[in-house]
Amino acid sequence: xxxxxxxxxxxxxxxxxxxxxxxxxxxxxxxxxxxxxxxxxxxxxxxxxxxxxxxxxxxxxxxxxxxxxxxxxxxxxxxxxxxxxxxxxxxxxxxxxxxxxxxxxxxxxxxxxxxxxxxxxxxxxxxxxxxxxxxxxxxxxxxxxxxxxxxxxxxxxxxxxxxxxxxxxxxxxx
Amino acid sequence: xxxxxxxxxxxxxxxxxxxxxxxxxxxxxxxxxxxxxxxxxxxxxxxxxxxxxxxxxxxxxxxxxxxxxxxxxxxxxxxxxxxxxxxxxxxxxxxxxxxxxxxxxxxxxxxxxxxxxxxxxxxxxxxxxxxxxxxxxxxxxxxxxxxxx
Numbered sequence: 001x002x003x004x005x006x007x008x009x010x011x012x013x014x015x016x017x018x019x020x021x022x023x024x025x026x027x028x029x030x031x032x033x034x035x036x037x038x039x040x041x042x043x044x045x046x047x048x049x050x051x052x053x054x055x056x057x058x059x060x061x062x063x064x065x066x067x068x069x070x071x072x073x074x075x076x077x078x079x080x081x082x083x084x085x086x087x088x089x090x091x092x093x094x095x096x097x098x099x100x101x102x103x104x105x106x107x108x109x110x111x112x113x114x115x116x117x118x119x120x121x122x123x124x125x126x127x128x129x130x131x132x133x134x135x136x137x138x139x140x141x142x143x144x145x146x147x148x149x150x151x152x153x154x155x156x157x158x159x160x161x162x163x164x165x166x167x168x169x170x171x172x173x174x
Numbered sequence: 175x176x177x178x179x180x181x182x183x184x185x186x187x188x189x190x191x192x193x194x195x196x197x198x199x200x201x202x203x204x205x206x207x208x209x210x211x212x213x214x215x216x217x218x219x220x221x222x223x224x225x226x227x228x229x230x231x232x233x234x235x236x237x238x239x240x241x242x243x244x245x246x247x248x249x250x251x252x253x254x255x256x257x258x259x260x261x262x263x264x265x266x267x268x269x270x271x272x273x274x275x276x277x278x279x280x281x282x283x284x285x286x287x288x289x290x291x292x293x294x295x296x297x298x299x300x301x302x303x304x305x306x307x308x309x310x311x312x313x314x315x316x317x318x319x320x321x322x323x
Contacts, residue, residue, distance in 0.1 A: 005235065019226030022216050024195055024208060042192045045229065052313075054229045058190040059215070061183055065222040066320060073270065073277070087312035101310035102241065109243070109274070109304060144272070152267040153259040153278070 005053065008034060012044060013053075019060075063097075064151070068118040070125040071148040074132060075111035077104070082139040083113060089135045090115045095128050110142065117145075175223070178204055179214060183224070183320055190227065233308055238288050239281035240307040243274040244299070251275065254299050263291045274304065 005013075011034045020026040031041035048054040063071065078086045083101050090096050090113070098116040115132065119125035129145050181204060191199040197215070198208040218224040233239050246254045251269070258278055259267045267278040282288045289305075296303045 013229070013231055016228045017231070019219075019228035020190075022197075022212050022219070022227065024197065024212070026196065027192070027194065038194055042194075046192055048229075052232055053235045055232050056188040057192070057229045058187045059183055059218070059227050060225045060230060061187065061320065062222055062225045066183075071268075083310065087310065091312045099312040100308045101312070102306040102308060105304055105306070109306070114241075146270040146272045146274075146277070148268040148270050150269040152255045152269060152276075153264060154266050 008036060009044060009048060009053070011035075012041060012048075063118045067120050070119045070122055072117045072119070072125050072129065073146045073148070074115045074117055074129055075144050075146065076113040076115070076136065076140055077110045077142040078113050078136065078139045079141070080112070086113055086136050086139045089139075090132055093132060093135055096132070111144065178206065179218060179223075180320075182211075182214060182218070232311065233281075237281055237283050238285040238307075239279055240288050240292070240305050242278050242280055242292055242295075243304040243306065244276045244295075244301050245274050246276050246299075246301060248275075250299075254301070257298060258295060261291055261295075263287070 012030065015030045015033045021029050023029060025038065027041050027045075028038035031038045034041065036044075045054060045057065049057065076086065087099050087101060090099050095117060096115045097118060098114075100114045101112055102114055104110050104112050117125060117128045117132070119128055125145070125147070129143075133140055133143060182200070185203075186200060190196050193199045195208065197211040201208045201211045204211070215224065215227055219226065244254070244258075255267065255269065255276060258264055258276065261280070263280050263282050264278050265281055267276070269275055270277050280288050280291050282291065288307075292303045292305055
């Protein structure tokens with residue numbers, strides 16, 4: 001997919017990557033940093049939402065802080081011809097937060113479809129995986145779940161390499 | 175965390191109004207004042223329940239990124255994990271329960287930058303680094319539904 005982003009669009013992404021300021025007129029504040037007016041900024045953000053450059057604008061929940069201690073990276077081996085249908089099926093389940101096609105690296109890694117799930121308990125997580133497997137049916141030629149056992153670093157998207165210090169590793173499950 | 179906080183989390187993961195005063199618009203929906211919306215969001219953020227309030231940008235549109243995986247011998251894991259996390263280009267790093275036990279995201283301005291970071295990590299650790307860039311992104315139509323029980 002080709003996305004034409006001009007310098008102002010990039011500046012908007014850089015200015016908002018740590019979040020909007022929590023003030024009465026957050027868009028005006030960001031617009032001033034970028035050197036445009038608030039209406040122009042909101043128009044550009046709407047255009048980037050339409051084109052998919054910005055996926056969403058809103059609260060970004062921290063699943064761990066909300067008690068979703070089980071973060072599972074489910075990985076699936078599906079035929080290349082089935083990837084689009086399988087990805088759509090996983091997305092429609094309502095509990096997958098991210099879903100991507102990635103290359104297989106044989107023989108180490110046969111899985112080409114990745115979907116993230118989050119649950120408060122291991123049983124619930126396993127149930128979500130079972131529901132995902134049921135949704136894929138015969139398209140699923142093999143799958144695994146890789147649960148995270150520790151978060152070693154987690155920061156948002158950075159367009160410019162910052163000097164941010166990695167946090168101390170925290171256990172995924174207390 | 176009360177019912178209003180929960181509504182903020184349930185209803186505004188995707189559709190923060192693109193209104194000059196978005197928090198006033200949310201307040202009208204929830205029946206509370208603009209300054210209370212702001213105070214609640216500030217508190218949720220300070221508690222870490224909400225990482226931030228803002229735009230989530232699709233990967234690879236404003237730069238290049240990849241998901242990398244390594245099979246690190248257990249006795250080296252602490253050192254290798256710290257070495258990987260120290261790169262400013264690494265924005266997520268997780269230990270996972272698999273032979274490939276270290277998974278991290280590398281993001282740079284371009285693909286060459288990503289390749290250089292992976293090569294550098296491989297050279298410094300003497301370990302293979304698998305490079306699993308996104309080929310296709312499948313759109314999540316529904317928000318991630320939180321369960322409050």
